[in-house]
Amino acid sequence: MGQYLVRRLLISIPTLLVISLVVFAILELSPADPVGNLPLTIPPAVREQIREAMGVNDPFLVKFAKWLRQFMVNEPLNIFEEVTGLNFAPPLSLGQDDLISTGEEGYEELASSLVADVQSTGRSVIVDGQAQEILKSERQYFLQDGSDSPLFLGEMANGIVGRELGSDNVEVAEGELLPLNKSRLRYLSWQTRSPIIDLVIERTPQTLWVVGLSYLAAIFVAVPIGVIQAYRQYSNFDRFTTVFATVGFSIPTFFIGLLFIYFFSVQLGWFPSIYDTTHVVTDLDSFLFQMRQSIMPVTVLALFYMALLSRHTRSSMLENLKLDYVRTARSKGIAERRVVGHHALRNSLIPVVTLIALGIPGVFQGAIITEQIFRVNGLGQLLIIAIQGGDLPTVQTLTFIFAVLNVFFNIVADVLYAVLDPRIRYT
């Protein structure tokens, strides 16, 4: 089992690499233009400059390599460093001779490249074998060597660079330390110009709350319904819930969402139609508000999955109830409740659990429309906005995250299968 798991995890690495390459290539072919939404009053030359600054015109492989590095190396390192407080950036080694005095030839080039390097990689600087911290005050960067006269690295705005400070003409303001790991290059969205991972982290709670809650609700309602349906096949309850499930399955979520808004927000005024993402639960009242604003999106999503899951529970249960072992259990005189709830249900749930695990990534994608309707503004809405705005980096990243979820939950489903069904053994 352990060996199997390791093999599966290893195989998933090339799978994901291929997926990311395909996602990248397809999106690269898309005609989306990040400046296409700018007002027409902005002249084409300016547009071109904006594109250039965004890196839109980089060749495909360069963009892909950049993305791989930033997404697979930089971002995990950032998160790790933030959590542990360690710094992994390799130090930049520098001899005392590398620094040139003000006015000497080449000092401007050296210092500006130094500052740029320090800023973009987050390296620490070593002078003569001694690690240095970088002091930053307003626009100036200094090497803090512990003495009263820190080495002056450079001034951002006008490029004045000196070597030695401490003379009377340059004053060192009380500076704050440049947060080194923060300055590692990150993968930026074209729309918000901010790190995409931060956007994802900011939005995950909303999506998890709404989507997770609806999935849980769906499971807890659907499984009992399916069991009763199968146990009382062709009863009125079975017929009614079957119709209900068919309706829930066939009517698209956006339509039900609009119906809900019309009845419960416009007509009755019970629930808000706008989801407040900034709401924080602190006490009972705010919790009730959180429930009130989540009820409609959760119900809409839950309806759909409930329909799906109850149908599967029903058919799998029907199959098992007819089998010999159930008859044996009954003839042994075991209570009916135990026969159904323990013997039949446990075996019937095997395919359902697989379905639940495989459905989780689908839930994230299915929430896209619902999030848009209720303004839940989670991951799904982020994806829609990115597509509309031609924000390819965000689309690429989100699509890839969805792909990771898919691969991961496939593995989870397989493992669960083996755990639940003793007949299945992986070697």
Add this chain to the structure above:
Amino acid sequence: MFGKKIVVVALLLVLCTGVLAPVSAQMGDEINILYWQAVSILNPYLSGGTKDLHGSSIILEPLARYDENGGLVPWLVDELPTVENGGISEDLTSITWTLSEGILWSDGPPLTSADVVFTWEYCVHPDFGCNALSNFADVENVEAVDERTVQVTFGISKPFPYGPFVSHVAPIIQAAQFADCVGANAPNCTDQNFGPIGTGPYMVEEFRANDVVTYVPNPNYREEGKPYFQRVILKGGGDAESAARAVLETGEADYAWNLQIAPAVLNTMEAAGKGTVVTVLDPDVERLMINQTNPAPDLGENRSLYMGGENPHPFLTNDAVWMALSMAIDRNIIAEQLYGAAGQATCNVLAQPAIYASANNDSCLVQDIDGANALLDEAGVVDSDGDGVRELDGVPLSILYQTSTNAVRQSTQALIKQWWAEIGVETELRNIDAGVFFGGDPASPDTYGKFYADIEMYTNSFSGTDPETYMGNWVCAEISGPDNGWLGNNIPRWCNADYEALVAQMAQTVAIEDRISLAMQMNDMLVNSGVMIPLIDRGVASAYSNVLEGVRMNGWDSELWNIADWTRMG
């Protein structure tokens, strides 16, 4: 067992009553604004569109801005510089602004001329793709004369020097905050771009990109007792229709921006009586661009190339033909059925500001299919082979009519196709994804700049209130073609020496009446030479709650330009 059930039921009931309590009315100290396109960034110089500019206009302010009538109002200055008061030099090459006394940034320090100079340096840095670059066109230098005085010098004489630091497109940012964010480093400054420090009535409390912005009052705001609200919530996402509903029907929000909805739907919502729909007409004019060159595919490389006038369109350059095309259109039907509150029929390419609108072409507002048919018959453009399509010199009047993909545009296309069929003109419709059509990819054959069609439809416009740059779009040098990567502004590929002379004259004219008369002449020339067929003067419809006071809907600046004055009744 039984007791347990009762407890559970009772608990559920308590929960339900709590949950079902009607949505409470908004708190008096909060205002909810809905933008269905969410704000992505609060730095207007890096923004991706109008919504971002509006979002940042609550925080950042320009030296002067436009009011709802398109008039310039001094904002961070006491007096608007003019030639009369000496603010603009006699040779029109420099303008001097004097900042009002006592304006503080929201974090404490005073606003100085250094901030203004920095704003210019920030935007024009060569490694930075600045959105507002055209506002700073021709600026040679910006220098701080003293703490509160700034002089802007232009490389040429500028009769209308109110581009730099004017309107929500080019506000002042704080030098201290953005000092490390110059040039290529600009996009990396997420904290600054998400929370600029400003002089405006509110400042950012929390910003969630593409979702919601929360603002709180600026403690250092210059006007005593303002702003009124303790918190401004600018929520994004969803669609225009549900935004309108939240203001007009459920009353959950106080203001909703840009309601592009079917007119009938909007009217029904407004009838609920909770809010008001306001419209402003923009200089945006939806028009048909008439290709003056031949786009025939068999020309290969030379499709839609001007070639010094050697490649004319086979029939659209004929006066009778384009006149008939224009006469056959009922602009009022398009306006009423498709645009509603957000559009008005027009016969001018320059329809706003109202003072610039020419009245000479208004005859086009009445559809005249019979007249169009008669005109074509008279000109000898008749259907000679009996296929229902007229011919000019043996070339059938068969038109490829393209535009971007958009429900209203496709409906307009369908209406126009039908009208043109009635005058014996065959039309093939085509729509192209907006990202491709307006995207400037020189390799794509489908951009509006390539214009591989006979007629194309889109909206063109200008920012601010001065049409000089806009009218300058249609000079010969701007003709779109391979030499400028098909990015030239003269899309119809029209070249006229008289027009050129008028453009040159306007660049030397200061008096507003003379500028108006020149602009009108140019407009009439464009419309009466068969270069463009104007259809609709577009506007923006927004809605606000009936309890909100102080809204002055503005099409020339940010809609939230006077949010400091907004209050709630009662």
